[in-house]
Amino acid sequence: MRMHPGPEETAAGTAEPPAAGLHEVGRLLAGGGVAVLSGAGLSTESGIPDYRGATGRARPRTPMTFQEFTASEDGRRRYWARSHVGWRTIAGAAPNAGHRAVEALRRSGHVTSVITQNVDGLHRAAGTADAVELHGALDRVVCLDCGRTSSRLALDRRLTGLNPGFRDTGSRINPDGDVELPDALVHGFRVAPCAVCSGVLKPDVVFFGESVPKDRVQRCFDLVDAARALLVLGSSLTVMSGLRFVRHAARTGKPVAIVNQGATRGDEFAAATVAAPLGETLAALAAELG
Template identity: 45%
Template structure:
């Protein structure tokens, strides 16, 4: 059983924490996660890169659901877990914060040393000319072209999606890039797509300088995040985790706190407020 002050002591003992976060940091901001406490999918797996790029109907379905889901996702605000980890940086103990989330809530809470491993949902990228536009701008354009869809509502789903079913997605108009006519895609890493090498290399560079790893709100079932645990094990640096349920890294952990991130990390808020 994990001692009550284990996490506080872990932070006290280390000066350069490599922090790796996942969906569990953002659930209290109203953004659902993908997996249950056993690390299994709660719903159908997200769209793959290959399907999105290869099938027009898949793009229509994705963007129609996103048109509805973005209205809530785009209004999400940081919770105490994000603020606590921003405090960790404020007190000088964060080497880097590597997040698997695409919501930019760590930055909104004040964290500056952040690597968005899986990209950011507030940008839309042209797969032809690499032009990027703000998601809010694209939302306005989609709404203009599909006014009737704005009247629909659906339950919120992970990463700006919505559980919109029973409609004919073939009627949804997806704008093309106004510069080159290319396919527009969220500037995030889809399943089946590779994480940009520069993100991986930058994170590994920070890991070499770290003296410990803290995992917050991730089951690490996706290899793109788990690879950094493997690197930490090779570097023989201690690893602690805060997560409700099983993680892929359980056998490598010094200890795990099975609690919500905002509760387990609350002591950092007090630390930052101290004189």
């Protein structure tokens, strides 16, 4: 059940402080053995918007699908042109207080594993090197023909050489690391092939319409099974990719807590929900637990 009412649930019509939920989250963490499942809401304080939270509501945009990307050269050109401009924001983003708090809790033994739905690499940048990146990472590129994985930084340099000045165009960054660009600009963009086999390059992320590798999914289930509890941070759990782990934890009798600015599809499975800023809340919890 939910540990605190939302604003519409209070008798006086004002929001009740989430003290009960925070107490329960702190209690779960104090017991150790907690697996973390993080989402886009954890990275908004690093300047990366989300799709469905407060920063994402104004962007009713459909991201690139795997089918679009693989179907045509025009689709790939559109993706890489927009992503090339947006990459500077992703590459320049730094871990925020929330990422650092998760790493502090991991070092102290309260958190035993981290699964992230984010592709920004900020958990790694905060020191959580073994975080399972469920949907991959934008700082890696994979060739769909030969399977070779390479650095996004190296590709960025090649794209810059092929498209001088293109980086200075564009507008607001989107959650998947690209921007909206006029069709006229996209049309003239030159795409770099694989440096080894001249095949098709794709960011090493799971696009919409693409499946997460089965071994990676199983790894996440194993981490949830090995944990005593599951803590969800900054995810609306709208897609089954993350929600399945919450359902699995609840089905196996493990307590679930959720810290997110807004309701989630997993609230019904949670012993505690907290609607509060992620960075501030997690930093306070980490400090309290030492």
